[in-house]
Amino acid sequence: MPARAAGSPAEVFWAFLKLGLTAFGGPIAHLGYFRDELVLRRRWLDEAGYADLVALCQFLPGPASSQVGFALGLWRAGPLGALAAWTAFTLPSAIILMLFALAAATLDGPLAQGVLHGLKLVAVAVVAQAVWGMARSLTPDRTRASIAVLAMAAVVLLAGAIGQVLAIVLGVAAGLLWCRNLPIPSSTPMHFAVSRRLGGAALGLFAILLLGLPLLASVAGNHGLALFDGFYRAGALVFGGGHVVLPLLEAETVARGWLSSDSFIAGYGATQAMPGPLFTFAAYLGAAETPTPNGVIGAAIALVAIFLPGLLLLIGVLPFWNGLRARPLAQAAMRGANAAVVGILGAALYDPVFVSAVQGPLDFALVTAGFVALVAWKAPPWVVVLALGCAGGMIGVAS
Incomplete structure (x- = not known):
């Protein structure tokens, strides 16, 4: 496998713009789109290298599919290729969601x-599907299922970001204690043109921002800085990407009074109809929040902040990954953290998603139908969004 850039940033941009406009279905589906377009059709790298890259990005906190795309751009065309891949894959859905947030404030009538x-009912069905799928893959035994339950209890008993961080820490500790004897998957070494010095600098910047932003935001009293801090922290602490960021974002926005729970859930439902990464939900939240800066500036701040930590971690770990993933303790810690993620998402499915959306038997029936369509019929998420959005509109007019 080549160890140097072999393409141009423009080539990377157009390849990922196509994916950013057509890749529906969430992070797991995105990885399938990447494989079809970039491994099988364009042959940028082989199957073994792609599998190893996916394993790396699933190991790290942050948006896994966006991290894979960023790394593929880096692999293909160097740093400018990485920036081109992230921009082209992210902006289409981010722009649409920002415009939806700006228009939603003017929407009125039945x-x-x-x-x-x-759209709020869509969010219930989609998060339920995510919990179902992640539980099957990340908690396949009694030990990890028990870790998930403990993590759920931590989130329920300690509301807000503190409970979620504690759940991840407990998951890591439980994994180190009880998940060390499982086999380690085989890997194919993959080497990027990222020096250890650059990797160390990226990890240092990640830590400085994670620890320093809360202090700086509290001293400065500036909402733009507080917005960046909240979304940076959400992006830094979420394992599994995608739907798992929901409870962290709820704690950083709704719980702090920046926007209403109804607006939050409606925006999350609309996000399910978008192609590209689910983390672009941040653009909606930054635009829709009440404090200023909001609108376009708020969307830009939130969008950059939520993606930045995952990309810094990726750059930081790339030079050390081949040695790290061979260590049994690292694998055990990640098994425990992934199990805790299932519990965190299960708690979010109940509150705020279910309790704020399902208001009666008809709502419950629609949510169940959407869940069955997603899980049993394998319907694309945008189809469920369209169906439940239309159903909600008809019910609104009829009532």
Whole structure:
């Protein structure tokens, strides 16, 4: 496998723009799109190298599919290729969600409110599907299922970001104690043109921002800085990406009074109809929040902040990954952390997603139908969004 850039940033940009406009279905589906387009059709790298890259990005906190895309751009065309890949894959859905946030404030009347309620029901079905799928893959035994339950209890008993961070820490500790005897998957070494010095600098910057931003935001009293801090922390602490960021973002926005729970859930439902990474939900939240800066500036701040920690971690770990993933303790810690992620998402499915959306038997029936369509019929998420949005609109008009 080549160890140097073999393409141009423009080539990377157009390849990922196509993916950013057409890759529906969440992070697991995105990895399938990447494989079809970049491994099988364009032959940028082989199957073994791609599998190893996916394993690395699933090991780290942050948006796994965006990290894979960033790394593929780096592999293909160097640093400019990495930036081109992230920009092209992220901006299409981010721009649409920002515009939706700006328009949602002006929506009124039974039809509009009914559609927004339908989007909230979509969020219930989609998060339930995520919990179901992640539980099957990340908690396949009694030990990890028990870790998930303990993590759920931690989140329920200690509301907000503190409970979620504690759940991850407990998951890591439990993994180190009880998940050390499982086999380590084989790997194919993959070498990027990232020096250990650059990797160490990226890890140092990640830690400085994670620890320093809360202090700086509290001293400065500036909402833009507080917004960046909240979304940076959410991106830094979420394992599994995608739907798992939901409870962290809820704690950083709704719990702090920056926007209403109804607006949060409606925006999350709309995000399910978008191609590209689910982390672009941050663009909606930054634009829709009440304090200033909001709108376009708020969307830009939130979007950069939520992606930055995952990309810094990726750059930081690339030079050390081949040695790190061979260590049994590292694998055990990640098994425990992944099990805790299932518990965190299960708690979020109940509150705020279910309790704020399902208001009666008809809502429950629609959510169940959406869940069955996603899980049993393998319907694309945008189809479920369209169906439940229309159903919500009709119910709104009829009532």
